[in-house]
Amino acid sequence: xxxxxxxxxxxxxxxxxxxxxxxxxxxxxxxxxxxxxxxxxxxxxxxxxxxxxxxxxxxxxxxxxxxxxxxxxxxxxxxxxxxxxxxxxxxxxxxxxxxxxxxxxxxxxxxxxxxxxxxxxxxxxxxxxxxxxxxxxxxxxxxxxxxxxxxxxxxxxxxxxxxxxxxxxxxxxxxxxxxxxxxxxxxxxxxxxxxxxxxxxxxxxxxxxxxxxxxxxxxxxxxxxxxxxxxxxxxxxxxxxxxxxxxxxxxxxxxxxxxxxxxxxxxxxxxxxxxxxxxxxxxxxxxxxxxxxxxxxxxxxxxxxxxxxxxxxxxxxxxxxxxxx
Amino acid sequence: xxxxxxxxxxxxxxxxxxxxxxxxxxxxxxxxxxxxxxxxxxxxxxxxxxxxxxxxxxxxxxxxxxxxxxxxxxxxxxxxxxxxxxxxxxxxxxxxxxxxxxxxxxxxxxxxxxxxxxxxxxxxxxxxxxxxxxxxxxxxxxxxxxxxxxx
Numbered sequence: 001x002x003x004x005x006x007x008x009x010x011x012x013x014x015x016x017x018x019x020x021x022x023x024x025x026x027x028x029x030x031x032x033x034x035x036x037x038x039x040x041x042x043x044x045x046x047x048x049x050x051x052x053x054x055x056x057x058x059x060x061x062x063x064x065x066x067x068x069x070x071x072x073x074x075x076x077x078x079x080x081x082x083x084x085x086x087x088x089x090x091x092x093x094x095x096x097x098x099x100x101x102x103x104x105x106x107x108x109x110x111x112x113x114x115x116x117x118x119x120x121x122x123x124x125x126x127x128x129x130x131x132x133x134x135x136x137x138x139x140x141x142x143x144x145x146x147x148x149x150x151x152x153x154x155x156x157x158x159x160x161x162x163x164x165x166x167x168x169x170x171x172x173x174x175x176x177x178x179x180x181x182x183x184x185x186x187x188x189x190x191x192x193x194x195x196x197x198x199x200x201x202x203x204x205x206x207x208x209x210x211x212x213x214x215x216x217x218x219x220x221x222x223x224x225x226x227x228x229x230x231x232x233x234x235x236x237x238x239x240x241x242x243x244x245x246x247x248x249x250x251x252x253x254x255x256x257x258x259x260x261x262x263x264x265x266x267x268x269x270x271x272x273x274x275x276x277x278x279x280x281x282x283x284x285x286x287x288x289x290x291x292x293x294x295x296x297x298x299x300x301x302x303x304x305x306x307x308x309x310x311x312x313x314x315x316x317x318x319x320x321x322x323x324x325x
Numbered sequence: 326x327x328x329x330x331x332x333x334x335x336x337x338x339x340x341x342x343x344x345x346x347x348x349x350x351x352x353x354x355x356x357x358x359x360x361x362x363x364x365x366x367x368x369x370x371x372x373x374x375x376x377x378x379x380x381x382x383x384x385x386x387x388x389x390x391x392x393x394x395x396x397x398x399x400x401x402x403x404x405x406x407x408x409x410x411x412x413x414x415x416x417x418x419x420x421x422x423x424x425x426x427x428x429x430x431x432x433x434x435x436x437x438x439x440x441x442x443x444x445x446x447x448x449x450x451x452x453x454x455x456x457x458x459x460x461x462x463x464x465x466x467x468x469x470x471x472x473x474x475x476x
Contacts, residue, residue: 065459084469
């Protein structure tokens with residue numbers, strides 16, 4: 001009996017000593033840094049499902065990715081999204097619909113995964129080894145430190161950091177989104193046809209005009225206060241003035257991030273209507289796929305949009321609406 | 326007095342309305358029948374005399390009076406729309422129809438804001454978020470659906 005108890009103690013001690021050593025072999029943070037821009041050329045097929053309100057969306061996509069942030073993403077399904085293609089040359093990302101550019105975003109202005117902010121606002125679980133598509137992966141749970149944000153579970157390719165599977169759920173476990181790579185093929189970068197990443201030659205008139213602004217510039221130009229930080233660990237990460245096609249007046253888009261999630265503040269000038277409330281008001285949950293809060297501020301209408309809980313988004317909106325010098 | 330069987334044909338012959346075959350038969354008959362020949366001669370003379378008679382001008386206001394009586398007495402007079410009025414009425418009907426369709430669409434669809442649609446802003450936001458994880462397909466899907474609805 002004593003022998004058995006001693007043997008158990010020895011086994012437990014051995015586990016305690018060896019396990020951290022094994023885990024130390026993987027640096028999850030460096031893997032996460034690779035996730036946004038894997039240093040390898042590959043082609044994959046992805047299936048995504050998202051749930052919002054009482055409905056759901058599903059899609060199958062095909063991706064070609066090259067190091068340096070170059071990629072092409074095509075929708076294979078559903079039918080209404082076939083023809084939507086995303087092309088990135090590493091500096092700009094274009095959204096094409098039936099070979100016609102309709103959207104363009106500057107990549108260098110958009111923050112990639114901020115790992116230091118991520119670790120400040122989320123708890124990363126010890127990585128658990130697993131196998132996906134015959135490859136060694138690390139499963140990492142990313143849990144927010146404050147309530148109102150979704151939980152994430154990442155399956156990261158152990159070698160290149162490719163995000164092979166992702167689950168997003170509410171704190172009670174209700175799923176929000178599920179993404180999984182169903183096929184993965186590593187290729188020689190030379191095997192990719194240059195036409196795959198070709199940006200359309202014709203500059204379309206329908207592209208939005210984007211002008212990046214610092215926080216101070218945005219405050220000055222729009223005569224408002226943009227706090228440096230918001231509750232729940234959100235910090236100002238950038239702003240731009242956007243003029244959409246067919247809309248004469250530009251709007252301001254200010255982004256606040258917590259290292260993983262972003263909330264967007266949109267300010268539309270001179271468009272206020274009488275019936276709009278001065279107090280932040282949550283829009284109907286069925287109106288959009290993400291929660292939206294709207295309020296009126298002098299002659300402007302503000303929208304706060306984000307993939308966080310409605311109470312948290314409302315709290316953030318309240319802070320923004322009450323921001324004073 | 327013309328022969329009874331040729332009397333009607335004589336009238337048609339005089340008007341030039343007789344076919345070639347009966348016309349030839351009548352001419353053959355005229356060679357042998359003096360009565361018919363005389364009747365035809367009399368009718369021709371009568372016609373020539375009638376042509377030479379002077380035509381009296383109509384009394385002043387005669388046409389107005391006639392038309393007035395016709396219009397008043399006709400019980401089921403058809404409604405005739407003047408040409409120009411017809412086109413005006415057609416255009417008005419088209420405008421009314423288009424207005425009704427527009428009103429129906431406005432009434433049946435949820436109120437859409439005059440500024441960029443909220444879906445467009447949500448799509449823009451989701452598109453930006455997608456980039457944080459190298460254009461993560463999850464956010465990309467949200468953006469695509471919202472942009473499709475916002476356009």
